[in-house]
Amino acid sequence: MGDNALMSDVLELVDVSVVRDGRALVDHVSWSVAEGQRWVILGPNGAGKTTLLNVASSYLFPTSGTVSVLGEKLGGVDVFDLRPRIGMAGAAMAEKMPRRQTVLETVLTAAYGMTATWNEGYEKVDEDRARAFLDRLGMSDFLDRRFGTLSEGERKRTLIARAMMSDPELLLLDEPAAGLDLGGREDLVRRLGRLARDPIAPAMIMVTHHVEEIAPGFTHVLMIRQGKVVAAGPIETELTSRNLSLCFGLPLVVERRGDRFTAAGLPLS
Ligand SMILES: Nc1ncnc2c1ncn2[C@@H]1O[C@H](COP(=O)(O)OP(=O)(O)OP(=O)(O)O)[C@@H](O)[C@H]1O
Numbered sequence: 001m002g003d004n005a006l007m008s009d010v011l012e013l014v015d016v017s018v019v020r021d022g023r024a025l026v027d028h029v030s031w032s033v034a035e036g037q038r039w040v041i042l043g044p045n046g047a048g049k050t051t052l053l054n055v056a057s058s059y060l061f062p063t064s065g066t067v068s069v070l071g072e073k074l075g076g077v078d079v080f081d082l083r084p085r086i087g088m089a090g091a092a093m094a095e096k097m098p099r100r101q102t103v104l105e106t107v108l109t110a111a112y113g114m115t116a117t118w119n120e121g122y123e124k125v126d127e128d129r130a131r132a133f134l135d136r137l138g139m140s141d142f143l144d145r146r147f148g149t150l151s152e153g154e155r156k157r158t159l160i161a162r163a164m165m166s167d168p169e170l171l172l173l174d175e176p177a178a179g180l181d182l183g184g185r186e187d188l189v190r191r192l193g194r195l196a197r198d199p200i201a202p203a204m205i206m207v208t209h210h211v212e213e214i215a216p217g218f219t220h221v222l223m224i225r226q227g228k229v230v231a232a233g234p235i236e237t238e239l240t241s242r243n244l245s246l247c248f249g250l251p252l253v254v255e256r257r258g259d260r261f262t263a264a265g266l267p268l269s
Pocket residue numbers: 020021025043044045046047048049050051052
């Protein structure tokens with residue numbers, strides 16, 4: 001795409017499919033994310049959301065179609081140059097983190113693109129940055145706690161701070177609120193909302209199953225079902241009862257209350 005306006009695209013998928021064992025996990029998806037947009041990906045279990053994030057993070061090369069991430073075409077660029085520009089936090093990441101490492105170390109190691117090795121050469125400036133991100137996620141009281149002893153919510157917040165550490169241009173969050181209690185979810189939604197509305201924050205893509213987890217400041221929604229796009233566009237126009245029902249395969253009513261959403265099945269009558 002090179003020298004035209006599309007250069008400002010954070011992500012551009014054209015007719016992308018990921019096929020495994022003869023089945024399309026991602027099925028002819030075309031989707032683009034422009035700078036400044038914050039996307040939510042909604043879809044039922046097995047819809048292909050995580051697979052799509054893995055493509056966006058450059059960790060998974062599609063079976064067909066073309067992918068550009070941060071202006072670089074996958075296949076035409078060394079992914080090792082691209083990956084540090086992308087921050088990712090998800091369940092798969094939590095499993096890779098050494099459980100004995102402290103919270104501060106867990107965030108600090110991201111600056112060096114490592115998941116494990118503790119290196120004594122960290123600079124003061126990196127440590128200050130790590131502390132600042134942890135503070136922003138409400139984790140200041142946990143700096144010396146071992147990662148393995150954290151609750152689910154504390155773990156999620158640590159990993160989001162970690163994803164921010166490399167100063168990414170694209171932040172990918174896979175179900176950041178899964179497993180949190182109501183208070184934990186509301187706290188995280190508030191923090192993500194603050195981040196989403198920060199004009200200098202990176203482009204964001206968040207996967208979720210629940211419209212209740214959409215933070216104010218998120219602008220667009222991609223709905224997928226069985227690997228295919230059901231709807232894509234601004235939340236105001238696309239997050240409708242009709243689209244959500246098609247996406248999850250049952251009759252649903254979505255309601256907006258202020259800048260938040262709720263969804264439920266149709267009442268029996
Ligand atoms: N390497 C693989 N080989 C075969 N099938 C796979 C592979 N990876 C994922 N799948 C299948 O692809 C489908 C999509 O998986 P994916 O993890 O992307 O779904 P998801 O939308 O993230 O679901 P969830 O909401 O449960 O996290 C699932 O049916 C899964 O079993």
